């Protein structure tokens with residue numbers, strides 16, 4: 001499973017539809033200051049389900065929509081589509097039947113984000129779990145932003161452990177355990193309420 005193509009439309013400075021073809025091997029993005037290199041990396045995190053506006057250098061998630069310039073008016077929505085090459089059939093179960101599939105995220109002003117996998121509407125969680133199970137995602141240490149290397153060198157052992165867990169492909173399991181614990185707590189609360197009701201009736 002590898003990233004094949006990133007398509008941006010109305011995302012930050014990429015107001016016109018723009019395709020970035022990601023070839024095998026190392027991909028470098030070069031260009032003058034302010035040309036949009038970091039915006040590309042943010043688009044990749046965003047389509048993988050990033051939900052913290054600060055990680056997009058914004059105050060609210062709608063800040064990723066093209067805000068307009070003196071010559072072009074602002075857009076009402078932004079969309080990023082990531083094409084996955086799945087010829088190696090390494091996509092997680094449930095997504096593994098196709099040679100290629102697309103993951104898309106669209107944000108509309110005042111209407112929030114909507115996600116699609118292979119053209120079908122899905123939840124943010126479905127996209128996040130797909131990438132977590134494939135040992136990547138919006139928080140993957142494989143995506144290195146400016147200043148991150150020195151942060152890692154100075155990080156506490158607990159933070160470094162997260163990187164090893166990511167590489168070992170177990171971050172998705174942590175998320176599922178957390179959700180299972182929340183469900184268990186909910187079930188225990190319900191049982192307590194049933195016991196209380198039974199006490200009142202007897």
Ligand code: ATP
Pocket residue numbers: 011012013031032033034035036037038039040063064065066067068
């Ligand atoms: P540097 O090399 O200095 O780090 P860079 O190539 O990484 O720069 P980015 O930070 O990706 O550049 O892009 C910054 C540009 O994106 C700025 O010109 C900024 O005005 C523009 N930009 C950011 N958000 C939006 C938005 N919502 N609408 C329009 N333009 C935006």
